[in-house]
Amino acid sequence: MYNQHPNIILNGNSDTIIWKYLDLSKFLDLLLSQRMFMSRSDKFEDQYEGTFSEPTFEEIKKIATNNPKFLDYYKTHRENVVVSSWHTNEYESFAMWQIFTKNNEGLAIQSTLGRLQEALSAERHFEQFIGEVNYIDYKKEHIPFDDTFFPFLFKRKSFQYEKEIRVLTDVSHKNLTINDGLKIQVDINTLIEKIYIHPKSENWYKKLVIELVHRLGFHFDVEKSDLESDILI
Structure with a gap:
């Protein structure tokens, strides 16, 4: 279930191109389960x-006196918020291939913001919200705390290259214990517009991915990354 949150800003329109870079095992899990994994917010590599x-934090400490x-709530709240991260870019990103895939065998899902929003409506039990990440100086700039989602929509300026859009779900009211994350229902054919294979992958790998996609009954395009096109000289 997807609804736009009244306090969360999302500047992109429905045609905004978004990407998710992932390895083959995570991609197959997405197709087989037809569920999108959302990671618990405190399990990310970035400790912030x-x-x-x-x-x-200084402002919150004064209130917590x-x-x-009040302070304990924010500490435990991170265990109840799950996140799916997407990269906004008109084109493929060399940096994203380097960071999120290994051994030249990753792939990238290309979608749009509109497709993502529509695909999320397949989920009936958990409500999702989508927002843009703001990149700030954590030593100087203020993060508002009048909305419980806001801490999850800010990151340090050193992560600006991620150009991240986030799907957020708060499971606090569900009385669930979330371990590493949560899987939510998505419409795969709506979510995925195209698949790009790692630019340094072998031809057999592309054929494998195409065969897997078709055997599982999906019909989106699978292409080799544009970053490995022929050199013209």
């Missing part, structure tokens, strides 16, 4: 995920 900048539970 879901935390506050220094000016905001008379209300200790």
Whole structure:
């Protein structure tokens, strides 16, 4: 279930191109389960995920002086918010291939913001919200805390290259224990517009991915990355 959150800003329109770079095992899990994995926010490699900048933290500490539970809530809340990260870019990103795939055998899902929003409507139990990540100086700039999702839509400026859009779900009211993350239902044919194979992959790997996609009954295009096209001289 997808609804636009009244406080979350999303500047992109429905035609905005988005990408997810992943390895073959995660891609197959997506196709076989027809569910999208969302990672628990405190399990990300960046230890600052879901935390506050220094000016905001000082403000929260003052409030927590008379209300200790206020600070405890924000600490435990990270365990109840799950995230799916997408990269916005008109074109493929060499940096994203390098960071999110290994052994020249990854692939990239190309979609659009509109497709993502529509695909999420297949989920009936958990509500998702989509927002853009803001990149700030955590030593100087303020993160608002009047909305419980806001800490998860800010990252340090050193991550600006990610140009990230996030799908967010809060499971606090579900009384669930989330381990590494949560899988939510998605419409795969709506979600995926095209698949790109790693630019340095072998031809057999592309054929394998095409065969797997077709055997599983999906019909989206599978192409070799544009980054490995022939050199003209």
